[in-house]
Amino acid sequence: MITRDAWGIPQVSAGSVLEVAREQGRVTARDRGWQARGRAAPGRGHLRRGLRRVRP
Known part of the structure; x- marks a missing residue:
């Protein structure tokens, strides 16, 4: 069974x-x-799609 803690660390039993x-x-x-999809996004010009606009 796989569970993840509050930080996203997998616990396998x-x-x-x-x-x-x-x-x-x-x-x-x-x-x-x-991780592979995240690293390929900037190369395809899709990085902005995953980011939200931050307003001051």
């Missing part, structure tokens, strides 16, 4: 070492996918 390894792989893949 399972019944066996194999299940923990599988769940850790899923968490890593999900987080790396987000």
Whole structure:
């Protein structure tokens, strides 16, 4: 089972070492996918889409 704490850190628990390894792989893949999309956005000119305008 995967849960995330208040800071977004994944906590993985399972019944066996194999299940923990599988769940850790899923968490890593999900987080790396987000990171890859975030780094590619500026290159495609889509960075502004994810940012909100900050007013003083």
